[in-house]
Amino acid sequence: MLEATQGFYVKTIFYGDYVKEITIPTDVVRTNLRNETGVKNLGNNDRKLVTNNIRARGNFIRKVYHNFSNNKELSFLTLTYAVNEKNVKKCKRDLAKFFKSLKYELFESKNQELKYVYTYEYQRRGAVHFHILMDHHFNNRFILSKWKHGLNKNLIVKENTHEHVAKYCSKFIQANYISKNLTNVKALNQFDLNLKSYQFSYNCKNPLVQKFLSVISIKNIIDRAVKAQFIKFLKHSLSEFKTRILGSIYDFKLSDYVLYDNSEIWRL
16 A cells, blocks of 8 residues: 555755755645635634744744855844834834944955844833844944944854754744734734834845655655654544555755655656
8 A cells, every 4th residue: 555656746945954845645735725715814813823923933944044054153143222112113224224334344344245134022121122143243342333222142153053043033933924913912012013023134045945746655755754854744534543644744954865766757
């Protein structure tokens, strides 16, 4: 039974030193009609928001890995306000001026571009709080000369710890716009309307995505688990005692990843 082959939709995402592979049977993809009425926001919206947040955080982490995993001079910066500043639109304007000063200094001194990503949250007192990951480090004196509102941390990211920083920052990610998120009470602020909770610099690239159709056996899918860093089998319950494996979601180290063997591929 495991040797039987069938058609699969395969999506691979190359990000930094990793590859995420999603394998789903084509018959499941084609018969998933989803929303037949065309009307948006059907069903349990709270559940959708939670699912969207999980997806947004995963996309955020992968993009951070993709852009910062090979940088040797990373820094993690936390900027805050000494006053109880709650207007995030004003704070984002202040941050844009701050990045402009940093980019100018870096270009003038080293003829290099600055790559960064930031998220924001609210402190308990209500003030806006920025978390920033950058591919260059600036000393405290220079940071304070460009950001006069208040400084919390200015740390050099140790080698091979960028993944921890990415996961930490992802805690503050909300799907789409913060005003639509009901799972984080601190995020429900009148100034958050139509504002994203994170931002990458323009020179940050998206992970490479490839999609194709392939004929694969379930045994081949299971065998790939040996080299996977993360494994999630997609299953369907046939009865109380039996389940059927439909597909899989894997994360591989880039060095361990290979395409399916002995399979016929149609790229999309």
